[in-house]
Amino acid sequence: MKSARPDYYQALGVERGADAGEIKAAYRRLAFAHHPDRNPGDAGAEEKFKEVSVAYAVLGDEDKREKYDRFGSLAGDLPLGADADLRTVLDFFDAVFGDLFGTARKRPAGQDLRYTLELSFAELALGCEKEITFTRSGDCARCRGTGAEGGAAGLAPCPRCAGQGTLKQKAGIFTARRECPTCNGVGQVARESCPACAGAGLTDVERRFTVRIPAGSQQGKSQRVPGEGAPSRPGGIAGDLHVIVRVQPDPIYKQEGDVLICELPLSLSELALGVEVDIPLLDACVRMKIPAGTQPGSMFRVRGKGLPLPGGRGDAHVRVRVEVPSEVSPAASALLSQLEQVLGEDAYPERKAFRARATAIADGSRTTSDGSRATSHGSRATSDGSRTTSDG
Ligand SMILES: [Zn+2]
Ligand SMILES: [Zn+2]
DSSP states (O other): OOSSSOOHHHHHTOOTTOOHHHHHHHHHHHHHHHOTTTSTTOHHHHHHHHHHHHHHHHHTSHHHHHHHHHHSOOTTOOSSOTTOOHHHHHHHHHHHHOSTTSSSOOOOOOOOEEEEEEEOHHHHHHOEEEEEEEEEEEEOTTTTTSOBTTGGGGEEEOTTTTTOSEEEEEETTEEEEEEOTTTTTSSEEESSBOTTTTTSSEEEEEEEEEEEEOTTOOTTOEEEETTOSOOOTTTOOOOOEEEEEEEOOOSSEEEETTEEEEEEEEOHHHHHHOEEEEEEETTEEEEEEEOTTOOTTOEEEETTOSOEETTEEOOEEEEEEEOOOSSOOHHHHHHHHHHHHHHOGGGOHHHHHHHHHHHHHHHHHTTTTTTOOOEETTEEOOHHHHHHHHHO
């Protein structure tokens, strides 16, 4: 000790009138913060850890605290001497709190559970209610979670701790109480184990919940349902259930900023001739006229049929794309070739301009590049292919 009359209250940062709970809480906080396992090689932390442990060894004991209050010191009667070695201090800590930093004993807290809820694009955008069903461990119905045949009536005081839930333990020169390992601190044990759960008090139970997803929810967000995770035995706090929302990829809807994009696939002839189509927009179907000669990439705006926004529904953008047949029968192929001929070069002014540019460059570079085809990123451009079609 630094002085002949150490101030244990000051060491723990508590008032002189603090009750036993406050004193223990203060010791817990300080001892954990300065625990050597958390501060390896830190001599200052070790010193502080010893100091608060010595203080708690006095103030945590009713008799010793009273004596200390009256005389201001315990003189030679210190439960943990100023020169106590670290091992003794650690033993004291473990006796007070249990072997929290080791593996020997730790009451498991209820684990959090995770549930992934898959939603469609529209369900996530508009909000929905979904019933989810899952299995987790819960109180055994037969013994009502007691683990004893006959329920609470089948429990008897724990013989090891005489129903106290804690055991007096001698660690070095002092004694402390620690949780009884036979009854896990409950103070009661089963006269006869419940056969349904083999005395564990837990069985698998099916849980059913309705989860409400508000409109405009974000994918990947999770909702916490407190206490619906795995329970902790005995009497501890159950974990939480986390419902994580995932949206399935949608073939026609995309979200860009606040705007709902709906991809509209049309055939070449529909784009060329114009067409009237029904557009599904989340929860509404809108009839839309696509004028003749519409180019792919064109966007049509539909007011108020998009995503729910704070001020009401936003706009939807219908984006036109062309769908090209991936398989063509010989008869269709002949017709398409014929169509190409009938339409002729002039039906495609952009294509015509593009090819003219290519021809101009090819003609200019031909003398130096020895007739080899222009290459782009190392791959051969198929000028042969374009030649056949433009020739036709
Ligand atoms: Zn049971
Ligand atoms: Zn016990």
